Amino acid sequence: MAVVKQDDRSADAGEATREYEAELAALRSDRNRWRGEAQNLAEQFQNTPTIDRSYLLTKGTMRQRQTYHMLARELKAAEIERRRELGQKYLAEQALAPETSKLVVLQKDGFASVDLSRHPLVQAAVKECRDTYQEAIDSGKELLSKDSLEFVGDAGWPFIASGGVYKLATSPLLLAPVIRYFGMMPIMTGFGLLSARNEEFYPHSSQRLHFDPEDRTQLKVFIYVTDVDETSGPFMAVPAEDSAVLYNNPDFRLARQDDSAVREGSIRTFTGKAGTAIFCDTCRCLHAGARPGDKKRLMLSIEYNMPTHLNSKLWEGDPTPERRSRTLKVRDYNLNEYTEALLAHPKPV
Numbered sequence: 365m366a367v368v369k370q371d372d373r374s375a376d377a378g379e380a381t382r383e384y385e386a387e388l389a390a391l392r393s394d395r396n397r398w399r400g401e402a403q404n405l406a407e408q409f410q411n412t413p414t415i416d417r418s419y420l421l422t423k424g425t426m427r428q429r430q431t432y433h434m435l436a437r438e439l440k441a442a443e444i445e446r447r448r449e450l451g452q453k454y455l456a457e458q459a460l461a462p463e464t465s466k467l468v469v470l471q472k473d474g475f476a477s478v479d480l481s482r483h484p485l486v487q488a489a490v491k492e493c494r495d496t497y498q499e500a501i502d503s504g505k506e507l508l509s510k511d512s513l514e515f516v517g518d519a520g521w522p523f524i525a526s527g528g529v530y531k532l533a534t535s536p537l538l539l540a541p542v543i544r545y546f547g548m549m550p551i552m553t554g555f556g557l558l559s560a561r562n563e564e565f566y567p568h569s570s571q572r573l574h575f576d577p578e579d580r581t582q583l584k585v586f587i588y589v590t591d592v593d594e595t596s597g598p599f600m601a602v603p604a605e606d607s608a609v610l611y612n613n614p615d616f617r618l619a620r621q622d623d624s625a626v627r628e629g630s631i632r633t634f635t636g637k638a639g640t641a642i643f644c645d646t647c648r649c650l651h652a653g654a655r656p657g658d659k660k661r662l663m664l665s666i667e668y669n670m671p672t673h674l675n676s677k678l679w680e681g682d683p684t685p686e687r688r689s690r691t692l693k694v695r696d697y698n699l700n701e702y703t704e705a706l707l708a709h710p711k712p713v
């Protein structure tokens with residue numbers, strides 16, 4: 365809003381009034397535009413008075429999720445375009461590591477894995493994760509846990525911006541395939557170290573096949589911190605094309621599935637030594653892991669999203685609150701345009 369300074373008033377009062385009126389008109393048309401959008405959205409979701417993202421996240425049908433995703437793409441078109449350009453610039457500008465410079469996660473698969481155990485960034489991240497795990501064990505404190513998984517450490521604490529995990533998560537080694545898959549610079553919504561509690565089978569846990577709820581498409585990069593074989597609860601996933609029976613079913617609401625829900629032989633099990641990376645679209649691919657076995661599995665999970673994800677506000681004034689992204693705890697004092705976009709820190713107004 366233009367500020368009319370006292371001294372300028374007499375000098376050019378007419379000019380200031382015109383500016384003020386233009387500002388008002390812009391605000392009014394903006395308000396009308398948002399009203400129109402809200403009305404469009406409400407019509408799409410006849411039974412819900414507002415677009416209830418919390419509802420969609422937990423109970424939405426595949427049809428509602430798809431509609432939401434398309435609307436979010438429309439509403440966020442400008443940001444998506446900005447991220448497209450930034451992503452292209454990144455790929456052209458950055459020195460890409462040979463291990464992933466050509467790695468493409470195909471849309472039909474929705475996953476790809478690669479041995480990164482010899483890359484120094486991965487070695488440093490794996491070491492940081494192992495040290496963090498050891499410290500957690502030595503401290504004797506009980507770890508936060510949810511069914512089959514224990515949360516050993518998180519973005520911001522103890523994984524700070526000067527550490528190996530953050531450097532890996534913001535490196536071209538991981539970002540290049542993610543940008544190629546999304547067609548844009550992603551938001552990094554979280555990362556953390558997970559320990560599998562694989563003594564027991566918890567029927568409501570991620571040990572059974574499921575889709576993640578955050579969007580219609582996203583990527584998690586899992587890095588094994590310990591060697592993982594068949595008996596250490598390996599990560600498992602069903603190719604996107606075989607997961608489509610449920611993903612494309614308009615009435616399907618997210619629910620854990622038995623292995624028999626998918627075509628026989630379609631479940632891929634990812635074994636590999638420490639430093640193995642698995643890129644997986646956990647919204648499009650049914651997946652599971654940490655099944656009972658006799659060896660421990662430590663795994664780093666790094667999560668990348670598009671601006672359409674359900675924890676992000678749909679428009680200014682969206683009544684459903686924005687969930688704080690887990691990476692907001694990261695204090696990076698050397699942000700550049702790329703890391704700023706990755707962390708999607710709210711801009712000061």
Ligand SMILES: O=C(O)CCC(=O)C(=O)O
Pocket residue numbers: 513560570571576584598599600646651652653654665
């Ligand atoms: O324990 C696993 O490997 C499953 C993890 C999972 O479902 C997820 O991170 O979304």
Ligand SMILES: [Fe+2]
Pocket residue numbers: 570574575576646651
């Ligand atoms: Fe999952």
